[in-house]
Amino acid sequence: MESRVVNKGQISELLDKLAKDYNLFAPVKDETMTLFRRVSGAQDVLLDYNNSDISPKGCFLPQNEKTFSYMYTGDSLEINKPEGAQKTVLFGARPCDIKAVLTFDPVFEGVKFGDEYYSSKRENSIIIGLSCTKVLSTCFCYAMGGGPCDITGSDLLLTEIGDKYYVEVITEKGQALVDAYSQIFAKQDTAQLAKDKDELAKKLSGEFVRKVDLTGVKELMDNNFELPYWSGDDQKKCISCGICTYVCPTCHCFDIFDYTTGDFTGDRIRCWDSCMYPEYTLEAGGHNPRPTRKERIRNRFMHKIKYHLDRYNMVGCVGCGRCVIKCPVNIDITKIINDLKEVAQNA
Amino acid sequence: MMNLAQQLQEQAKKLLEEKKVDLVIGFGQGTELARNTPVFIDSPEGVSALTWGPFCANNLAKYLSDYNNAPGGTAVVVKGCDARSVNRLLDDNQILREKVVVIGVPCPGQLEWQKVSAEIKPGSTLKEVVDNGDSYTVKTDSGDYSFSKKDYLLHRCLVCENPNPVISDITIGKELPVKNYEERFAEVQDLEKLAVNEKSAYWDKQFTRCLRCYACRNVCSVCTCEVCVFDQMMPMWVSKRTNLSENTAFHITRAFHVAGRCVDCGECDRVCPMDIPLRKLNVKIHKDLGDLFNSPTPGTEPGLISPLGGFSPGDPEEFM
Ligand code: SF4
Ligand code: SF4
Ligand code: SF4
Ligand code: SF4
Ligand code: SF4
Numbered sequence: 126m127e128s129r130v131v132n133k134g135q136i137s138e139l140l141d142k143l144a145k146d147y148n149l150f151a152p153v154k155d156e157t158m159t160l161f162r163r164v165s166g167a168q169d170v171l172l173d174y175n176n177s178d179i180s181p182k183g184c185f186l187p188q189n190e191k192t193f194s195y196m197y198t199g200d201s202l203e204i205n206k207p208e209g210a211q212k213t214v215l216f217g218a219r220p221c222d223i224k225a226v227l228t229f230d231p232v233f234e235g236v237k238f239g240d241e242y243y244s245s246k247r248e249n250s251i252i253i254g255l256s257c258t259k260v261l262s263t264c265f266c267y268a269m270g271g272g273p274c275d276i277t278g279s280d281l282l283l284t285e286i287g288d289k290y291y292v293e294v295i296t297e298k299g300q301a302l303v304d305a306y307s308q309i310f311a312k313q314d315t316a317q318l319a320k321d322k323d324e325l326a327k328k329l330s331g332e333f334v335r336k337v338d339l340t341g342v343k344e345l346m347d348n349n350f351e352l353p354y355w356s357g358d359d360q361k362k363c364i365s366c367g368i369c370t371y372v373c374p375t376c377h378c379f380d381i382f383d384y385t386t387g388d389f390t391g392d393r394i395r396c397w398d399s400c401m402y403p404e405y406t407l408e409a410g411g412h413n414p415r416p417t418r419k420e421r422i423r424n425r426f427m428h429k430i431k432y433h434l435d436r437y438n439m440v441g442c443v444g445c446g447r448c449v450i451k452c453p454v455n456i457d458i459t460k461i462i463n464d465l466k467e468v469a470q471n472a
Numbered sequence: 473m474m475n476l477a478q479q480l481q482e483q484a485k486k487l488l489e490e491k492k493v494d495l496v497i498g499f500g501q502g503t504e505l506a507r508n509t510p511v512f513i514d515s516p517e518g519v520s521a522l523t524w525g526p527f528c529a530n531n532l533a534k535y536l537s538d539y540n541n542a543p544g545g546t547a548v549v550v551k552g553c554d555a556r557s558v559n560r561l562l563d564d565n566q567i568l569r570e571k572v573v574v575i576g577v578p579c580p581g582q583l584e585w586q587k588v589s590a591e592i593k594p595g596s597t598l599k600e601v602v603d604n605g606d607s608y609t610v611k612t613d614s615g616d617y618s619f620s621k622k623d624y625l626l627h628r629c630l631v632c633e634n635p636n637p638v639i640s641d642i643t644i645g646k647e648l649p650v651k652n653y654e655e656r657f658a659e660v661q662d663l664e665k666l667a668v669n670e671k672s673a674y675w676d677k678q679f680t681r682c683l684r685c686y687a688c689r690n691v692c693s694v695c696t697c698e699v700c701v702f703d704q705m706m707p708m709w710v711s712k713r714t715n716l717s718e719n720t721a722f723h724i725t726r727a728f729h730v731a732g733r734c735v736d737c738g739e740c741d742r743v744c745p746m747d748i749p750l751r752k753l754n755v756k757i758h759k760d761l762g763d764l765f766n767s768p769t770p771g772t773e774p775g776l777i778s779p780l781g782g783f784s785p786g787d788p789e790e791f792m
Binding site: 156157160169178179188189260261262263280283304332334350358361362364365366368372373380382384394396397398399400404449450454457458460469 | 502503507508509510511530534535538554568586589594595613636677685686687690691703705708711712713714715740742745746747748
C-alpha cells in the first residue's frame, strides 16, 4: 500500500484529534515509569522512549475486566453485560509489542472458543506502530522473527526520520485513518524516506548484543519433558513473584472471580494471573500438578518456545526483553534458550 | 593478595570439602555486565562461579528457609543489611542456627544495575571493579567507567546502618567504618511535613500503579507465612482485582504485618517493577519505632524483642 509523511510539528495536532475521535492509548511517563494509558490529548504522550516498562497488552487484555454484573433478588436474576468496545487507537507501540498482540489472536479468537470481550476490542482498534530508534542490551526481537522497524501487525507504522515521520500504510484500517486525517498525513514523494528507513533498520539490526538462536530447541523440548536442566539454579533462585508474566506482552493467563459486597449482587471479573504462582494450578482438593518452582519455570519457558508453536505455529516470545530486565533474580530467557541449545547439541 | 572473590571461593570450597555444609548460596556473574545473580553451589568444583562486587544487591538470606529440611547445612553470603535478615529469621524460628553458616562480607555499597548498564557500551565484558571510596571504577573491555556512589548506589546504601554484617561466622574482607547518617529519615521527614490530603495524594499516585505481582512480598525475608492473607480466597481479605482501594488495603496491611520485623533490607523497594517507593513506608515505621520505643532496626542484634511482638506485664498501655 501507499506511504505518507507527518511533520513532527503536527504530531500533537494528530494526537489531539485522535483523542477526540477515539479512545486513545499511548505511552506516558508516570514518574520513572513509561506506561501505556488512555490519554486525553497530546500533552501526556511521550514518544521518545525505549521499551515501555509495561507493555500495551492491557489495551486488549486489561488487568481487570468486568465481564458482566449480576443481581439476584430472590425470585429473579438479572445479568448485565457491558457494551462492546469503543473505537480505539493504540498509538506509538513498538514492533515487538504489536507482534505480541498477534500471539493473542489465535488464543482469544479461536474457532472453538471465541472471546467476545477480546474480539470486540481487537475489531474496534487501530494500531499505529512506532519503529524503534535504539536497541537495548536486553532486546532480541530479531531472533524471534521481528525487528526494530518491523511492520507486522501494525495498521500504520511510523518511523522517525529527522523532523518527519515516515508513515507506512499497512492495512485497510490504516488507509481509512490516513484518508480521514489527510491534512496531517501528507501525500508526498517518500522514496528518500523509504530508503532512510531501510538504512535505519539495517543499522539497528547490527546493534543487538544478545545472540539467541532457537534452532533445535523446540525439537529438544518435543522429546524431553523431563530434562535435568530444569532442576538447576533457575528454579532455586526464582521467587515466584510473577513479575516476568505481568510485564510480558505475550503472557495472557487470567483468573475469573466474583467481586461482591456479600449479598447476591456483584461483578464477575477477569484479571491477570500468573503461571509462576503456586496457587495458579492449585486444585480444589489440594492437589497441585505444578507443585514446585521447577514445574512452573518449565511451564513458562516451554510455553514460550514450544507450546505456543505447537498450538498456533508462532513462537510465544517476541524478544522484548522485559522479563530479562525486571526479573529480580536475573532469570533470563535468552540464557535459557542458549543453555537448552547447548543441551540439544550435546545430546 | 587474594581478592575478595577468591577468598570467598576458598572459604566456600573448604566448607564443602569438610562437609560442614552441603550448599553455598552466593553471587555469580549475571547475564548483564552490571548484574550478579544468586548461585547455588553444592560441590567444591563449583566454587569458581562465586563472585563479589557492587552488583550483589540481592538479599540471599531469603533462600535459607528453603533449605531448612535439607539434611546438611547451608552457607550463605551476606552483606550488612542481609545479615539483619539472618538474625530476624533466627528470631522468628524460621531457620536453625546450627544448620546455617553465615559468610559475611563488609559491603561498601551496591550499585543500581540499570543506571550503570545504561552508561556502558552494550556487549562489553567486565574485567574488574575498583572501589575508590566515593566512586567505583568499572573496568571493561570497552574502557573504564566511573560511577560516583552518590549518584549510582541503591538508595538504601546511601544511608546504610550496618555495612559490616551484624552476624557472621566467617568474615571476608576488612571491616568498614560505620557512619551515622543524619539523613536516614530525610525522605520520610519530607513526607511527614505534607498535609494529610497531600500525603494521601502522594500514596494514591504510587499505589495506583501497583500491579499486585507480590514481588515485594515474595522477596521479603520477614514475609514467611505458609499461606499469606493475600492469597487466601475464603475469606478473600483483599480482592485480586487491582484498584486504588484494594491496592491500598494490600500495602497498608503488609506494612503492618512487617512492622517491627522489617529489617530495612530494601529488597521490596528494589524489586518492585513499578518503582513504588516501598522503603518510605517501612522507614516511616522504623522512625516511629525509634521515636516511640527507642527501638533499633530489627535484626540489628540477635534476640531483639520487637516492640510490637513482645509482651510485658508492666506495659503502661492500659489495653495490655
Ligand atoms: S518472554 Fe520475556 S522477552 Fe519474551 S516476550 Fe515475554 S517479556 Fe518479552
Ligand atoms: S520474575 Fe523471575 S523470580 Fe519472578 S517469577 Fe519470574 S522468573 Fe521467577
Ligand atoms: S544497605 Fe549497606 S550492607 Fe546493604 S547493600 Fe547497601 S551498603 Fe551494603
Ligand atoms: S512489587 Fe510493586 S507492583 Fe508488585 S505488588 Fe509489590 S508494590 Fe505492587
Ligand atoms: S519489608 Fe522490604 S525492607 Fe523490610 S524486610 Fe521485607 S523486603 Fe526487606
